[in-house]
Amino acid sequence: MTETAVAIIRPQALANNLRRIRSATAGCRIMAVIKANAYGHGLERIARLLDDVDALAVAGVCEGIRLRDAGIRQRIVVLEGCSEADELNAAIAHQLEIVVHDQSHFELLDGAIEQEMLDVWIKIDTGMGRLGFDPADLSDVRKRIEGISCVRPIPRVMTHLASADDPDNPLTLEQVRRFGDAIGHFTGDVSIANSAGALLWPQTLEPSLSLDYKGENWVRPGLALFGASPVTGKSAREMGLEPVMSFESRLIAVKTIKRGTGVGYGSAWRARRDTVVGVAAVGYGDGYPRHLQSGTPVMVNDRRAALIGRVSMDLINIDLTDVPVAAVGDRVVLWGGHLPIEEIAARAGTIPYELMCRLSQRVGYRFEAVDSAGPEEQSLGVS
Template sequence: MPRSTAASIDLEALKRNYRTAADRAGSAKAMAVVKADGYGHGIAQVASALADVAPRYAVACIEEALAIRAAGLVQPVVLLQGVHARGDLADCECSNFEPVLHNEKQLEWLEQGDDMPWFWLKVNTGMNRLGFWPDDLQAVMARVEKAGAGSRLLGFVSHFACADDTSSTMTAAQTAVFETATSAWPGVMKSLGNSAAHFISGQPLFDWSRPGIMLYGGSPVVGKTGPELGLEPVMSLEAPLITTRVVRAGEAVGYGRAWVAERDTRMGMVAIGYADGYPRHAGTGTPAAIDSQRIRLIGRVSMDMLAVDLSNAPDASEGDRVELWGKTVGVDEVAACAGTISYELLTGITNRVPRIYI
């Protein structure tokens, strides 16, 4: 019999989070970002659950888009990294994928080929990862028109660097650059807003917003948790308590003697570790829960196990379910303890952990 470590995925909570994003987007439409295997939740199941509410999906690359088609879904799929080979343009055309073209090579492929999928152009407004410089956009558009691809251009895209930080002036600066750079083509759609932008008062989201982490209940805003923003946790990561014992005062638990008991302490071992994707750097004090009662981790996370202090759960016994994150313990809390963000935790859960869909 396999161990009962599992990630339960609440698809109704996912849909409610999408509706929250759509409501906060105002007049803009919201394309559901389901890249990275649906942020670790399962791309086919996530996309299928959103099929009756999301008019468009966004992924990173063509293999993710193909997974959506394999699930039988027909909505347009935006490829945020564009295409990685010239032949991918033909696949995009026949499969209704919409690549975001962002560099010279991709533009050359568009000019050279007869395959003309619907596409977007990315503008570098200051994040300096991908995109054409604003000053070059007139020349890029001239080449698009000369190639006969102007009628296939759907819109302009950019991406915020600091929208998670409400005190930053960068978001307003990028918005201004984007508006100026694209102003010569008022009839072309625009997409700029990530999850965090949905929570910035007065922030323009143009024609299409791109909610990602907020769909899964994680916070896109520094200093806030998902529930504080009105978002529901979608993934509940749970594992069984496999043994308990009393550690005497002065004794240690686990590798490196990283935690030493100051008093006699009842502790338990939980069947999950960093090989499952639980963060190794989540140390002593990281919250967990048993029967909605919050407890804490102690010592180092091992490959297959971690230790918890059962002082707050005196009736806990072998076989009880331990919530590592979910409805009692927020994934953002665990991420903060591990020195990372919820994005990394959710996408990092490995295939060793089965997903159970509610």
């Protein structure tokens, strides 16, 4: 049985986006960020498709363990670090690298069961105001880390860019300066650039007078891998990216209503003419935003049509009057392909990240074969 709401995942697009990132970051290492179920694309399957990147990054230890249980052997970095002893010991047992960003981590590390040596990244806060040590404290933090017996003595330092998506915001270069001041003449690996940093800010990618290091530079692409633009005012197409996901459903009813007839809960939309209405089997129960307004575009048989009436849990209504041919069973694209997710996110007052990540458990997944022989269907979260 086929789900009516499905996410079509295109490995070829993922490969193209990775090539685009590599071309922009020549000489850098790639740490592919696949947290939040690979931005809603399916954690284990996406990890297998990214088997040639240098490392993977996830939010928490549980995601890292899922990848190890799925047979993923690449380096895996846990971006949120660990907050409990059991969590830390599990990270060590599964050979996960953790980010150290808070004083509380020192006590955890001191008490760790020394099963194996642990690789860590030190995070400093250069302007995000979120996780990370004060840059002025980096020297003391490094000394403290070096004194912990279970930590491998290989220095690695990272930060996170707060406004790299805005090409006119001076904060990014200020963060690079603060990072460079903190590390000084540093011998070790660094990581600064997210998706926007990798594609827009070459100053984050190589040594300079203000960024003096001898080691590897690791970029951490996330959103760009999945084909959404990480840059304000630039489309994915303009950035050379292709959407990996297409969120789709199908028509389960088509009928004609008279002028003046209300559609949906509250009759929030009324026909101004005799109207052909299509009903598609998708709603907020699948992750399609409930507050999208009438007029939001969908694609039916490769033509734009408009959402009408309120989004309900399982169904939406579509004005098909100007679609020449539409019938029960026809494909409806909610976003993806020629309907950019950025456009739908803007209509919903949110960002592409949220739309990708909010797809519910009842949405089916189909991974297109790399050789284009046809899609392979699977349910959400199944490896």
